[in-house]
Amino acid sequence: MSELFSKQNKEAFWQPLGKNNPVTVQVLGICSALAVTAQLKPALVMGIAVTIIVAFANVIISLIRNTIPMRIRIIVQLVVVATLVTIVNQILKAFVYDVSKELSVYVGLIITNCILMGRLEAFAMMNKPWPSFLDGLGNGLGYAKILIIVGFFRELLGSGTLLGFNVLNYECLQNIGYMNNGMMLMPAMALIVVACIIWWQRAHDKDLQEK
């Protein structure tokens, strides 16, 4: 057990949640962070979906890492990810049709997420399956964390709701001049919210600042 949760393995899991966050520090997966965060729910679902796929793609690549020819390794990684995503999509469609309807385009978007390729190339190609699994889980959750924060602010300030439930759309608030900010629903505002998180994180963590 001590080996399973060694210091190194713990770091593989915790680093991406904090100091080495894939979105705010490595600046990966920004495109989907813009696309799915206008509301909290898709952000949540996308975060979970990416976490599962990164973790398992990492394990598979790690298992076959010694057999992969170096020259076509990126293609092999892509094939593994695409296969995994397609199979998950098919299973969702057959057994939980409602969820698959909800996810619709996001499933396809997972394949193009740069975090996936980044982790496969940077970690799974040279580490054993278990640490790769933890690394995938950590990065997926680190990504989900940012998506949820951005989704929270965008839905709250843009539509006045959270997960579709009314929070701010009350007459008394509107009477004193409060208005939902439609700007928050535009993709550009996601970038600004992400930038604010990066700002906050760098201000708190001296290690991240350039000398």
Add this chain to the structure above:
Amino acid sequence: MANDNKKGLSTNSNAYTLIYAAVLVVIVAFLLSAVASSLKERQESNERLDKKAQILSAINVNDSEDVLADYTKYVKKELMVNINGDVVSEEGGFDTDFKMAADEDHLPVYVCEVNGETKYIVPLRGAGLWGPIWGYVGLNDDKSKIYGIYFAHESETPGLGAEIVTDKFREPFKGKDIKKGGEVVSVAVLKKGNKAEGQDQVDAISGGTITSTGVHNMLKSCLEKYRNFLTK
């Protein structure tokens, strides 16, 4: 995994790379087709069930517990009509749907009975901003006033265009008249403040202009195809 026995080989040789790629592709192809064909039946029955639920939404039967039972309870006939408004078949409407654009002689119409009153459901299909949008419009027995309406989309923007599925957008359609002076004129979807000439109108979604225009055009073009049937 399958290629572990080749560990001794140089993984950089051309032959190894080629064989590796070929084997990988065959494994993946086999896996995918096995999954697809074994799940196909379940997926198709799910799709049919979902479509029935969508049709029921057009006559305001939402969140049905048992879609199949409700569908047989309310939907009495699945007609096919041609562009002249003549009924060409009393059945098969359900399966021909969405091929509408290709075949103007087989336009589906669902005849329903709600609390003793006849309702007609006409399918809609159009283009949104990112992909197809579709829906069903339920009309009263005068084939004129909208009784209920359902919209769905494949990939519109959440919070903006995707709002067409919400009750907030759908509710105002109810009671609107698609005919003026005996002619089918559809219902306009316009930005707040704009006034439609000679037809009823509902508000577009702010920030979802292109999707709203898509809904406007979809209603217009689809109802146009049914013009002869609706004025009969």
